[in-house]
Amino acid sequence: MSALGQDEQAALLGLGGSIVQVRAGVDLVQPGEKAVHVHLVVEGLIGRFAQFSDGKRQITAVHLPSDVADLYSVARPALAPALQALTTTTLVRVPLAAMSNLTRSSPAIAEAFWAYCAVDIAVLERWAANLGCRAATQRMAHFLCEIGLRIEDAGRGNRLDFELSITQPQLGEALGLTPVHVNRTLKALRDQGILGATGKRYRVLDWKRLCALGDFDPVYLLLDGPTRQAA
Amino acid sequence: MSALGQDEQAALLGLGGSIVQVRAGVDLVQPGEKAVHVHLVVEGLIGRFAQFSDGKRQITAVHLPSDVADLYSVARPALAPALQALTTTTLVRVPLAAMSNLTRSSPAIAEAFWAYCAVDIAVLERWAANLGCRAATQRMAHFLCEIGLRIEDAGRGNRLDFELSITQPQLGEALGLTPVHVNRTLKALRDQGILGATGKRYRVLDWKRLCALGDFDPVYLLLDGPTRQAA
DNA sequence: CGAACTTTTGACCCCATTCAAAGTAGGTGG
DNA sequence: CCACCTACTTTGAATGGGGTCAAAAGTTCG
Numbered sequence: 418m419s420a421l422g423q424d425e426q427a428a429l430l431g432l433g434g435s436i437v438q439v440r441a442g443v444d445l446v447q448p449g450e451k452a453v454h455v456h457l458v459v460e461g462l463i464g465r466f467a468q469f470s471d472g473k474r475q476i477t478a479v480h481l482p483s484d485v486a487d488l489y490s491v492a493r494p495a496l497a498p499a500l501q502a503l504t505t506t507t508l509v510r511v512p513l514a515a516m517s518n519l520t521r522s523s524p525a526i527a528e529a530f531w532a533y534c535a536v537d538i539a540v541l542e543r544w545a546a547n548l549g550c551r552a553a554t555q556r557m558a559h560f561l562c563e564i565g566l567r568i569e570d571a572g573r574g575n576r577l578d579f580e581l582s583i584t585q586p587q588l589g590e591a592l593g594l595t596p597v598h599v600n601r602t603l604k605a606l607r608d609q610g611i612l613g614a615t616g617k618r619y620r621v622l623d624w625k626r627l628c629a630l631g632d633f634d635p636v637y638l639l640l641d642g643p644t645r646q647a648a
Numbered sequence: 649m650s651a652l653g654q655d656e657q658a659a660l661l662g663l664g665g666s667i668v669q670v671r672a673g674v675d676l677v678q679p680g681e682k683a684v685h686v687h688l689v690v691e692g693l694i695g696r697f698a699q700f701s702d703g704k705r706q707i708t709a710v711h712l713p714s715d716v717a718d719l720y721s722v723a724r725p726a727l728a729p730a731l732q733a734l735t736t737t738t739l740v741r742v743p744l745a746a747m748s749n750l751t752r753s754s755p756a757i758a759e760a761f762w763a764y765c766a767v768d769i770a771v772l773e774r775w776a777a778n779l780g781c782r783a784a785t786q787r788m789a790h791f792l793c794e795i796g797l798r799i800e801d802a803g804r805g806n807r808l809d810f811e812l813s814i815t816q817p818q819l820g821e822a823l824g825l826t827p828v829h830v831n832r833t834l835k836a837l838r839d840q841g842i843l844g845a846t847g848k849r850y851r852v853l854d855w856k857r858l859c860a861l862g863d864f865d866p867v868y869l870l871l872d873g874p875t876r877q878a879a
Numbered sequence: 880c881g882a883a884c885t886t887t888t889g890a891c892c893c894c895a896t897t898c899a900a901a902g903t904a905g906g907t908g909g
Numbered sequence: 910c911c912a913c914c915t916a917c918t919t920t921g922a923a924t925g926g927g928g929t930c931a932a933a934a935g936t937t938c939g
Contacts, residue, residue, distance in 0.1 A: 469863045473781050489765070489769050489770075493870070496767065496770045524752075527762065532723040534720070536724060541769065542772065545706060546706035546708060553926080553927070584886090585885075598928070604888095632701050817916090825895075825896095826895075826897080828920090831920085882938090884938100886935070887934075888932090889931085889932090889933105890930090892929075893926105894927090899922090900920090901919085903919090905915085909912085909913100
């Protein structure tokens with residue numbers, strides 16, 4: 418999602434973060450913890466989530482390789498989003514203290530980080546709008562459009578055929594649906610000839626109809642390059 | 649919501665913004681516009697929203713006096729959230745260019761702004777979680793807890809008795825409910841003895857039960873002061 | 880090869896939407 | 910100042926989308 422530039426990423430990787438491998442389902446940060454590290458995804462998927470006291474989770478953001486899942490914690494260490502590995506994931510954990518020093522020593526980098534957080538907000542707003550306003554099929558369609566484009570932007574596949582090995586229960590936590598209904602929704606999209614395969618790999622048969630269904634307009638992602646011919 | 653400090657507000661007001669009065673229902677920024685100003689609420693309420701092509705709106709944030717509704721646009725002028733006056737509102741419109749200059753000339757202020765956006769993200773995450781995970785009554789309860797505390801924090805009333813003159817249709821756009829169901833939900837809360845008056849002025853009869861119902865934990869608001877004894 | 884977890888499908892139920900209509904402000908113009 | 914119009918509030922009845930419960934079939938991994 419409009420990832421950090423080369424400079425920022427390089428600076429970030431020079432801070433002595435440690436590489437970590439976790440398997441699907443592992444909680445990287447528990448709800449309510451204070452921020453100690455910042456998490457940069459290298460391979461796999463990380464989900465940001467909020468949790469209620471009955472244990473129910475809402476995934477509020479999905480992070481692809483090259484995303485930083487909790488960059489805003491640098492500005493407010495008291496606020497650390499809960500994080501969960503959605504698939505087997507490789508990531509870099511950068512100490513928060515080093516991040517703070519970096520931003521304090523370089524206003525340019527601080528501004529880049531802030532700009533990154535601004536996109537985060539825009540994506541989150543869309544996510545919330547999607548949850549609040551649309552029916553299951555439309556929510557699913559919107560989600561797949563967004564993820565498809567972001568995967569393409571990250572150079573990890575293309576919008577019509579990409580790997581997304583998250584389970585249907587996890588999809589449900591992202592979309593505010595039960596696992597059962599996620600399954601039915603995907604089936605409906607397949608039956609309509611909009612989706613081909615679903616599962617670890619998603620195949621989109623009719624991008625235009627998928628966008629129309631999800632009422633998807635990619636401007637909020639601020640992707641550059643040829644991706645703009647989306648809808 | 650963990651508003652800007654005295655210094656930042658003072659700096660912001662010294663930028664030659666213009667005071668504007670609008671009545672309820674006026675759109676201050678249309679969906680898709682680019683950012684030209686930043687909007688500081690002085691009196692009244694501003695709603696940030698996303699809109700779908702069928703005209704349906706989702707309010708993603710409600711801004712009280714002393715809030716800046718679209719501060720993140722300073723970091724990313726291409727991203728301007730749509731804004732709507734929820735009540736008759738007085739606000740200050742500060743030119744975006746002046747804001748950019750300010751942040752570039754003062755890294756300390758830039759950092760304060762970034763930190764403000766971080767809280768914005770945390771609130772938005774809760775908002776999304778609320779929309780995705782909870783039933784109508786619980787959503788309403790959570791919303792009233794949050795607004796009550798924020799109004800108290802802004803010094804505009806207290807959590808047990810505050811003015812909130814937004815209409816039920818607007819409440820519906822915030823909570824992802826139909827106006828009719830908002831009405832029924834409020835009635836249910838009154839019938840349970842949790843709420844007293846509803847309408848322009850809300851009276852909470854049982855704060856503890858309201859918090860329990862909404863599964864409300866105020867830490868994400870980062871309010872300081874005695875507000876912490878909330879739940 | 881078995882255990883645990885997904886995916887899939889069916890039947891039933893309930894919360895929220897939709898449709899409809901009456902009553903109640905609030906605001907404007909005559 | 911009152912009449913009128915518009916928008917909000919309130920309530921009822923019927924519908925439907927998604928949830929819940931349950932169970933079978935397919936995967937994955939130890």
